[in-house]
Amino acid sequence: MRVIESGIGELIQPPDLDNFREWNREKKSRALVDKVMTEAEAVSRFVYDGCYIGTELYGTVRCPMSLAREVVRQGKKDLRVAGQGVTELDLWLGAGLVKKLDITYIGLEVYGTSSALRRMVESGQIDTVVEWSNGGITWRFKAAAMGVPFIPVRAMLGSDTFKYSAAKVIECPFTGQKVCLLPALILDVALIHVHRADRYGNAQIDGISGFAFEMSRACKRLIISTEKIVDTLEIRRDPERTIIPYYLVDAVVHTPYGSHPGEMVYCYERDEVQLREWVEASKTEQGTQTYLDKYVYGVANHQEYLELIGPERLGQLRAEEEGRR
Amino acid sequence: MSEAEYNPTELLICIAARQMPDSVTAFIGTGIPMLAASLAQKMHAPHVVSVFEFGGTGAQLVRLPRAVGESRTFYRGVAASGICDIMETATRGFIDFGFLGGAQIDPHGNLNSTIIGPQHHPPQVRLPGSGGGNDVGSLCWRTIIIMRHDRRRFVPQVDFVTTPGYLDGPGAREEAGLPPGTGPYRVVSTLALMDFEPESKRMRLLSTHPGVTVEQVIENTGFELVIPKEVGRNGPPTAEELHLLREEIDPEGFYI
Numbered sequence: 001m002r003v004i005e006s007g008i009g010e011l012i013q014p015p016d017l018d019n020f021r022e023w024n025r026e027k028k029s030r031a032l033v034d035k036v037m038t039e040a041e042a043v044s045r046f047v048y049d050g051c052y053i054g055t056e057l058y059g060t061v062r063c064p065m066s067l068a069r070e071v072v073r074q075g076k077k078d079l080r081v082a083g084q085g086v087t088e089l090d091l092w093l094g095a096g097l098v099k100k101l102d103i104t105y106i107g108l109e110v111y112g113t114s115s116a117l118r119r120m121v122e123s124g125q126i127d128t129v130v131e132w133s134n135g136g137i138t139w140r141f142k143a144a145a146m147g148v149p150f151i152p153v154r155a156m157l158g159s160d161t162f163k164y165s166a167a168k169v170i171e172c173p174f175t176g177q178k179v180c181l182l183p184a185l186i187l188d189v190a191l192i193h194v195h196r197a198d199r200y201g202n203a204q205i206d207g208i209s210g211f212a213f214e215m216s217r218a219c220k221r222l223i224i225s226t227e228k229i230v231d232t233l234e235i236r237r238d239p240e241r242t243i244i245p246y247y248l249v250d251a252v253v254h255t256p257y258g259s260h261p262g263e264m265v266y267c268y269e270r271d272e273v274q275l276r277e278w279v280e281a282s283k284t285e286q287g288t289q290t291y292l293d294k295y296v297y298g299v300a301n302h303q304e305y306l307e308l309i310g311p312e313r314l315g316q317l318r319a320e321e322e323g324r325r
Numbered sequence: 326m327s328e329a330e331y332n333p334t335e336l337l338i339c340i341a342a343r344q345m346p347d348s349v350t351a352f353i354g355t356g357i358p359m360l361a362a363s364l365a366q367k368m369h370a371p372h373v374v375s376v377f378e379f380g381g382t383g384a385q386l387v388r389l390p391r392a393v394g395e396s397r398t399f400y401r402g403v404a405a406s407g408i409c410d411i412m413e414t415a416t417r418g419f420i421d422f423g424f425l426g427g428a429q430i431d432p433h434g435n436l437n438s439t440i441i442g443p444q445h446h447p448p449q450v451r452l453p454g455s456g457g458g459n460d461v462g463s464l465c466w467r468t469i470i471i472m473r474h475d476r477r478r479f480v481p482q483v484d485f486v487t488t489p490g491y492l493d494g495p496g497a498r499e500e501a502g503l504p505p506g507t508g509p510y511r512v513v514s515t516l517a518l519m520d521f522e523p524e525s526k527r528m529r530l531l532s533t534h535p536g537v538t539v540e541q542v543i544e545n546t547g548f549e550l551v552i553p554k555e556v557g558r559n560g561p562p563t564a565e566e567l568h569l570l571r572e573e574i575d576p577e578g579f580y581i
Contacts, residue, residue: 057379061394083454086392107453109355110391110579117451124447131439133459134378135412142409154416155463158501160486161455164445169502178502208380208399209407265396322400 001173007165009130012080012100013052015149015184023220028247034199035252036229039070039302042251046221047071050099051188052080054141054219057210059086060109060262060270064193064225066255066302072097073296082187084137087261087278090116091296093126094288100128102185104137111279116288131164132156132182138211140185144218152179190219192244193258195267197226201249202235204242207265216244225255227267255302257314269320271313331562333515334581335570336534337471338364339562341424341513344469348372349421352411352461353398356580357471358424359390363574364566376420378457380406389575393457412457415464418504423465425509428452429483430472432527432548433497434490434509436462437483445485455487462488463503467510474514476547491526517542518559522551532557 037045047053053071057063068088071079072095083089083103090106092098093116106117120126132140135155143151156162157169157180168181192212197203203224205212216222224244229252235242258264261274281291299305306314334357341361345351347370353362362375363386374383377390381398382405384390390397399405414420427436438458442449462468472478490509492498499505512519512528516537522529529551530542539556562570575581 057394060392061379103454105454105456107456109393113451113453117453121451122447122449129446131454133455133463134408134457135460135464136455138408138412154502154504155412155460157463157503158486158489158492158498159459159463160445161439161459161488180502207396208394208405210379210394211408213407214409263395270391270395322396 002171003168004171004178005169007162007167009164009166010128011166011183012102012128012130013185015144015186017147017149017184020186021147027220030247032200032246035201035249036199036254037251039066039253039255042223042253043067043070043074043076046223046250047076047189049076050078050080053189053191054082054187054215055085055088055191056212056215058084059088059090060275061259062193062205062210062264063088063259063262064191065260065262066258066305067191067223067225067253068092069296069305072292082137082185084134087275090114090278090282093117093120094282095292096120096125098126101126102130102132102137104132104134108279111275115283119285130166131161133161136165136167136182137185138214140182141211141214141218143182143184144186145214148184150181150183152181154179156180185218187215187219189221189223190215191223191225192216193225194244195226195264196228196230196234197224197252198230198232198235198246199252200232200246201244201252202232202242202246203244203249204235204238209243212243216248221250222248223251223253224249225253225258227256227258227264229254257306258302260309266323267321268314268317271317273313274309331567332581335562335567337513337515338570338581339566340518340534340559341469341471342368344511344513345370345373345422350374350376350419352376352378352415352420352423352465354424354426354457354461355393356426359386360570360574360580361424362386363389364569367569367573368566376411376414378411379408380411382406389579391579412460412464415460418466420465421467423461423468425458425462425468425470425488426472427458427487429478429480430470430512431480431483431490433492433494434470434512434521434528435483435486435492436470436488436490437485439485439487441484443484458488462490464507466507468508470509470512472512472514474516474542474545476545479546479548481548491521495524495526516545519550525551527551529553530556532559534559535561
């Protein structure tokens with residue numbers, strides 16, 4: 001197989017598949033163990049300085065925001081991050097926790113570019129930035145989920161997105177055509193927010209599943225936060241809805257409104273007031289610090305955060321959600 | 326603002342919406358493409374199948390999605406899957422149209438949404454990055470690019486090819502390994518509608534917006550546009566289009 005071209009970006013997290021197999025054999029229990037714990041415990045046990053970490057789906061949509069805030073609260077630093085995100089990664093960037101970035105998209109969608117990203121990247125405070133497409137980064141998770149070292153795809157070819165990635169172009173040994181090979185991406189830690197899970201970690205998601213399927217199978221540690229904790233019987237009644245079976249999961253954190261200020265389909269709408277507050281605050285370092293002081297450092301946990309937001313607004317967000325109509 | 330008056334964004338949305346035939350699949354990104362697809366659905370193309378990158382397929386775009394993963398992207402849709410399914414569906418040749426935007430575009434329709442300036446890291450200005458843009462531009466059959474029209478955006482060479490257009494010209498996409506028969510189809514700007522000359526794969530003026538002259542388009546383009554003998558005129562937004570946009574599609578005024 002002839003390599004025609006190589007991206008010049010750093011391979012921030014080289015895949016080690018045999019080690020991953022060993023890990024999955026030794027460190028992931030098949031026993032039904034109660035994994036319910038607090039955010040503080042989950043983050044302090046499984047997230048560590050310098051780890052390679054990813055979140056799913058993204059800031060405004062079914063995102064483990066309470067876990068993201070806890071990572072900031074505990075000041076986990078030098079993070080290497082799979083950069084597909086909105087407000088969750090913005091918080092980490094704003095708090096100065098990110099060192100290396102595999103980036104596909106960090107921005108604020110309707111609210112434009114991310115001020116936090118701009119400050120941290122343009123100043124060089126983030127030392128490494130490697131480019132990928134959205135499909136690209138997810139296919140990297142998919143390769144890891146398949147347990148193989150790389151995956152051939154037909155995107156990224158011919159572009160600078162390829163040039164500044166760590167992908168390779170090869171001549172396909174079967175067709176002779178050029179294809180792009182993406183290296184598997186095995187995360188040290190993944191954070192995923194779901195609609196319901198049992199105490200062991202069997203987790204179900206309603207609506208689109210984003211890249212939860214791939215990411216949950218492409219990580220060494222997986223922290224699930226969930227709107228509801230349900231009895232295993234409820235899972236067993238609808239097993240086809242389980243995206244994440246329990247043995248993939250290391251911690252289950254019960255977090256109603258865990259995606260706030262993002263939405264949770266069929267549960268609550270996104271909180272435009274809160275999102276706008278972050279968009280404005282994040283424009284300056286001072287504003288960022290004030291926001292973090294109030295909403296992250298100034299509260300001990302997710303429960304206190306929710307009290308700060310207030311039951312009235314949360315109730316309103318639940319009422320606004322259109323549900324299954 | 327009365328129904329007869331309109332702003333540049335509303336015009337842009339209307340022209341973009343009119344490019345979309347009925348009963349096609351269209352990959353929709355954040356922002357104006359969402360409004361254009363929704364408008365097309367309500368006007369002439371009720372069976373446009375909207376496809377959103379995180380899994381929403383065939384939604385009824387009753388309310389404006391504000392994010393490519395949010396619930397409105399699969400509201401009364403036909404499927405709610407995930408990003409791999411969508412990107413692989415595009416790879417297999419099922420997506421007819423894709424919408425794109427960017428900070429810069431060059432004569433061959435290459436797009437930049439990554440950095441501004443000569444150096445990748447640290448850059449002068451950091452933009453969000455590819456997102457699904459590169460996938461859409463690589464894998465959909467025809468892409469429609471939506472841009473504000475000025476010389477800072479229409480440049481001889483983009484600072485970074487985030488998303489491939491026709492790269493260096495005819496044959497370059499195929500040479501790079503991209504699927505044959507794909508590439509930029511239209512550019513809808515705040516001044517005009519453009520396509521790409523088949524022989525040179527260079528951007529060509531098709532028609533200008535109401536009140537815009539060919540000279541104005543040339544003046545606001547930082548490279549030499551192909552100007553055909555006949556340049557058409559785009560009709561202004563109709564009262565019906567404006568009513569739908571303002572009252573039904575974006576009543577919260579997110580974009581217009």
